[in-house]
Amino acid sequence: MSGGTWGTFATEIPRALAWTAALTGASLALGLVFGLLIALLRVGPWKPGRVLSALYVEVVRGIPLFVQILYIYYGVGYLIRQWHVPSPFLSATVAFGVCYAAYIAEIFRAGVQSVDRGQSEAARALGLTRRQTMRLVVLPQAIRNVLPALGNEGVAMLKDTSLASVVTINELTMMGRTITSLTYEPFLVWTVVAGCYLALTLPLSWAVRRLERRLRVRAAAHHD
Amino acid sequence: MSEPPLITTRGLRKSFGDKEILRGIDLDVHAGDVVCLLGPSGSGKSTLLRCLNLLETPDVGEITFAGKRVRPGPDADTHRRQVGMVFQRFNLFPHLTVLQNLTLAPREVLGLDPAAADTLARALLERVGLGDRGQAWPHELSGGQQQRVAIARALAMKPRVMLFDEVTSALDPELVGEVLAVMRGLATEGMTMVVVTHLMSFARDVGKRVVFLDGGVVVESGEAAGTLDAPRTERLKEFLGHLV
Ligand SMILES: Nc1ncnc2c1ncn2[C@@H]1O[C@H](COP(=O)(O)OP(=O)(O)O)[C@@H](O)[C@H]1O
Ligand SMILES: [Mg+2]
Numbered sequence: 003m004s005g006g007t008w009g010t011f012a013t014e015i016p017r018a019l020a021w022t023a024a025l026t027g028a029s030l031a032l033g034l035v036f037g038l039l040i041a042l043l044r045v046g047p048w049k050p051g052r053v054l055s056a057l058y059v060e061v062v063r064g065i066p067l068f069v070q071i072l073y074i075y076y077g078v079g080y081l082i083r084q085w086h087v088p089s090p091f092l093s094a095t096v097a098f099g100v101c102y103a104a105y106i107a108e109i110f111r112a113g114v115q116s117v118d119r120g121q122s123e124a125a126r127a128l129g130l131t132r133r134q135t136m137r138l139v140v141l142p143q144a145i146r147n148v149l150p151a152l153g154n155e156g157v158a159m160l161k162d163t164s165l166a167s168v169v170t171i172n173e174l175t176m177m178g179r180t181i182t183s184l185t186y187e188p189f190l191v192w193t194v195v196a197g198c199y200l201a202l203t204l205p206l207s208w209a210v211r212r213l214e215r216r217l218r219v220r221a222a223a224h225h226d
Numbered sequence: 227m228s229e230p231p232l233i234t235t236r237g238l239r240k241s242f243g244d245k246e247i248l249r250g251i252d253l254d255v256h257a258g259d260v261v262c263l264l265g266p267s268g269s270g271k272s273t274l275l276r277c278l279n280l281l282e283t284p285d286v287g288e289i290t291f292a293g294k295r296v297r298p299g300p301d302a303d304t305h306r307r308q309v310g311m312v313f314q315r316f317n318l319f320p321h322l323t324v325l326q327n328l329t330l331a332p333r334e335v336l337g338l339d340p341a342a343a344d345t346l347a348r349a350l351l352e353r354v355g356l357g358d359r360g361q362a363w364p365h366e367l368s369g370g371q372q373q374r375v376a377i378a379r380a381l382a383m384k385p386r387v388m389l390f391d392e393v394t395s396a397l398d399p400e401l402v403g404e405v406l407a408v409m410r411g412l413a414t415e416g417m418t419m420v421v422v423t424h425l426m427s428f429a430r431d432v433g434k435r436v437v438f439l440d441g442g443v444v445v446e447s448g449e450a451a452g453t454l455d456a457p458r459t460e461r462l463k464e465f466l467g468h469l470v
Contacts, residue, residue, distance in 0.1 A: 121317060129303055138334060139319055142321045143320065
């Protein structure tokens, strides 16, 4: 086992971790915002919005994430190449955001529907508008209810960012491919890469489960 | 002579699917009246009450409030501000403290500044006997306390009429009294109230008029004590008999 491989890890792992974290964070932020908008259209009073958002969810969920990444970076990138050189990071973020928005929208929708109808009736009876009722009464409760599910999406997203190596982003998986080709120590390299992912996902999953338990206790208190 | 009624309904009809629940309701509620709606389960009492603040949209018929026609649509929010409602299951907002439950609508709907809303809310909590529970969460309160908060929350909008839908039915028997006491107090102060209830003693003592609903129509109505003591229709007689 060469000391050179460890030396390479020492400089490359922090850089790769930063890319993985940045990609996960940016994609998750986009997915959450976009997903919430789609969910609001889905449960709203505007018929075309309901149809479009349902269609969006169906279409996006029917295409593999890997293909969506290729589609946006290489496919759409080819179309717009004369105006704009596609950025790998931006392309991947958009692909992840667009894809996860569909799943996150379904989570938000389930969350909104899990809030007792009496809550919005009480709000409307007080004179709050439909929008105020959604923003001030329904959404805060819905979001609290789905926080664990959103946390799980975050963990899944983190793992899926490994697909971004295909568009040459130097995140953890890309790092593994690069170092393997330099050092010819695939077992060592991929063990370290897998360990890096675990070091990120295990604490996150643990935190999500803890949150889930705490929310369950609180829900029980509400319905005593 | 006598003032025009605060609320009227004429020929109100409402169906769910092919079941017609309200089949032509005429109702007058005068300012200061306490009108008790009686009737067997499923007779449409809740539906009628919910039509009065447009939580349900009537299919046919008209509602007036303070002389003006009430219509669903953009004006419904304005109408609801003036009509308080208390539900059987309290429906307090669990993510807000008791005080925030009271200040939400005055701040967001009426545009009160936080200090003014706070002062108003504290006074109302005091009035329902919960002056010290403003910082509590709804789930920390007993059912009776929660229902009193719900009444205070509705009052915070300074409504011109209060609707009560079986507000003591979900309570343990020993907690019913504290809620009825608050309602009695409101009636004494001249609040206009429409009350769905199964408590005949409350209807007799606090109600000014009773309206007996069965099969989606008003079967009998009149002055409270007189009507309950000497019902004119067989159906009300039978209904009251069943309750004893
Ligand atoms: N939103 C609704 N959808 C379908 N049926 C309803 C709805 N609301 C009430 N109903 C039906 O209407 C009937 C009358 O209900 P309700 O007005 O609640 O009666 P009450 O309050 O007198 O018990 C019941 O049979 C009930 O099942
Ligand atoms: Mg009812």
